[in-house]
Amino acid sequence: MNIVLLGAPGAGKGTQAAFIQNKYGLTHIATGDIFRANIKGGTPIGKLAKSYIDAGKLVPDEVTCEIVKDRLVNGEVGKGFMLDGFPRNVFQAEELDKFAKVDLCVNIDVDKALLMDRICGRRMCSCGATYHVSTLNGATTCAKCGQPLYQRADDNPETVGARLDTYEAQTAPVANYYRAQGKLFTVDGGSGTPEQVFAAIESELDKYLK
Numbered sequence: 001m002n003i004v005l006l007g008a009p010g011a012g013k014g015t016q017a018a019f020i021q022n023k024y025g026l027t028h029i030a031t032g033d034i035f036r037a038n039i040k041g042g043t044p045i046g047k048l049a050k051s052y053i054d055a056g057k058l059v060p061d062e063v064t065c066e067i068v069k070d071r072l073v074n075g076e077v078g079k080g081f082m083l084d085g086f087p088r089n090v091f092q093a094e095e096l097d098k099f100a101k102v103d104l105c106v107n108i109d110v111d112k113a114l115l116m117d118r119i120c121g122r123r124m125c126s127c128g129a130t131y132h133v134s135t136l137n138g139a140t141t142c143a144k145c146g147q148p149l150y151q152r153a154d155d156n157p158e159t160v161g162a163r164l165d166t167y168e169a170q171t172a173p174v175a176n177y178y179r180a181q182g183k184l185f186t187v188d189g190g191s192g193t194p195e196q197v198f199a200a201i202e203s204e205l206d207k208y209l210k
């Protein structure tokens with residue numbers, strides 16, 4: 001099973017990817033994580049991506065599509081893949097259809113008013129765990145591995161505003177692309193806990209697998 005996780009910044013793509021990976025063993029490919037690893041490593045891709053990410057804009061399609069294509073065509077995906085943060089515009093969705101088969105697009109729908117608080121309150125761990133300050137009770141280290149928590153460089157109000165505008169203009173139309181193919185499943189990601197959101201996704205994925 002190959003799925004695309006679609007949703008605005010802060011919708012919960014990374015949070016749900018962890019649940020899905022745990023239950024279904026799909027290979028998680030997150031373009032944002034790939035860019036951040038390149039920025040940390042000081043690679044040419046990282047140097048190029050940084051200026052776009054800091055401005056809340058999309059990294060150019062030719063760079064992003066090539067990274068995903070290389071990963072899917074030349075890498076191992078085992079039971080299937082789960083793309084988080086790709087495709088992010090209709091051009092990327094069309095390109096993806098040329099080199100891989102998407103079975104389902106899970107669109108995590110969250111009211112825009114909630115997103116700024118979710119992102120600016122997010123704390124990350126380098127082990128991959130994600131938290132929100134409202135549930136940390138002042139803790140500054142990861143409950144899973146004990147490492148210090150940090151905030152992403154693009155999680156400040158100004159950049160988040162630009163990321164939300166980019167989402168509205170370029171990424172939201174991707175839902176229609178998959179709706180037209182009969183592959184869209186939209187889940188309410190704004191009114192339940194992460195576990196409740198996953199329960200709704202799980203029942204759809206189980207239905208698909210039957």
Ligand code: AP5
Nearest residue numbers: 009010011012013014015031032053059085118122193194
């Ligand atoms: P990327 O890393 O993909 O970031 P994003 O899309 O902005 O999404 P986030 O990772 O911020 O949010 P999320 O949906 O994963 O939410 P999370 O689960 O963490 O991309 C970053 C940048 O890279 C882009 O801006 C762009 O520049 C570039 N880029 C990446 N892909 C690209 C592409 N394809 N083309 C071009 N450029 C690209 O949750 C958020 C918070 O909410 C957490 O604190 C979490 O604990 C909390 N939370 C989650 N679920 C719930 C819930 N149900 N209830 C309450 N709180 C919740």
Ligand code: MG
Nearest residue numbers: 013014015032
């Ligand atoms: Mg994410």
